[in-house]
Amino acid sequence: MxxxxxxxxxxxxxxxxxxxxxxxxxxxxxxxxxxxxxxxxxxxxxxxxxxREVLFGGTSELQDMLTNTVADAPAAALPLEATAGALEAIGGVFLGNRDRARRRQAVIQANPELRERELIKMATFATALAETLRNRGVPDPAATLTAEAGIAIFKVAFTRWLESPAGKELPDYIHESLNELKAVTAPPSTG
Incomplete structure (x- = not known):
C-alpha cells in the first residue's frame, strides 16, 4: 500500500x-x-x-462523550440517571465491535503495563465524570460516589458483554448492571 x-x-x-x-x-x-x-x-x-497508545485510541473522545452527555442531561435528571444515560451512550460506540473489543481486552489482560494503562483510563473517566456532576450542582461525596459507581457499572457490563455469546449488546448489559445496583441498594420490601 x-x-x-x-x-x-x-x-x-x-x-x-x-x-x-x-x-x-x-x-x-x-x-x-x-x-x-x-x-x-x-x-x-x-x-x-x-x-501502547494504538490500543487506547479514542479515549479522549469517549471521555468527552461521557462528560458531555452528563452535562447535557435534563436538569431534573438524578445524578445516577444522568450517568446511566452517558454510559449507555458510550456503550453505543461498541455496537458491532465485540470481536475487536475481545481481542483488545485479551492483549491488555496479558500485559501488566497495559492493565495499568487501562486502570488509569478508567480512573480518569471517573474523575472527569465527578467534576461534571459537581458542575451540575451535585455536592461531594455524592458526585464522586456516583462517578465511581458509574465506572464500576461500565466495567462489570463490559466484562459481561465480552464473555457473553452474541445477542445482547453493551448498552443492554449497562442497563442490566445499573438495575442490579439499584436492586442491592433498594430498601427491602415489606410484605
Missing amino acids: GRWEPNARGRLEKAALDLYGERGFEKTTVAEIAARAGVTERTYFRHFADK
Whole structure:
C-alpha cells in the first residue's frame, strides 16, 4: 500500500491488534506494525505516541462523550440517571465491535503495563465524570460516589458483554448492571 491509501490510523490499529494477538505485545515493534499496515514508522508516530497508545485510541473522545452527555442531561435528571444515560451512550460506540473489543481486552489482560494503562483510563473517566456532576450542582461525596459507581457499572457490563455469546449488546448489559445496583441498594420490601 502506498502512503496515500486512506485510513492509515485504522490500518495501524488493526495491524497492531493482529500482531499483538499473534506475537504478544512485548515482542511486537512499531516497525512491524507500520510494515503490516503498509505505512512508514514516521506515519505511525503521527497517529500514536508509542505502541501502547494504538490500543487506547479514542479515549479522549469517549471521555468527552461521557462528560458531555452528563452535562447535557435534563436538569431534573438524578445524578445516577444522568450517568446511566452517558454510559449507555458510550456503550453505543461498541455496537458491532465485540470481536475487536475481545481481542483488545485479551492483549491488555496479558500485559501488566497495559492493565495499568487501562486502570488509569478508567480512573480518569471517573474523575472527569465527578467534576461534571459537581458542575451540575451535585455536592461531594455524592458526585464522586456516583462517578465511581458509574465506572464500576461500565466495567462489570463490559466484562459481561465480552464473555457473553452474541445477542445482547453493551448498552443492554449497562442497563442490566445499573438495575442490579439499584436492586442491592433498594430498601427491602415489606410484605
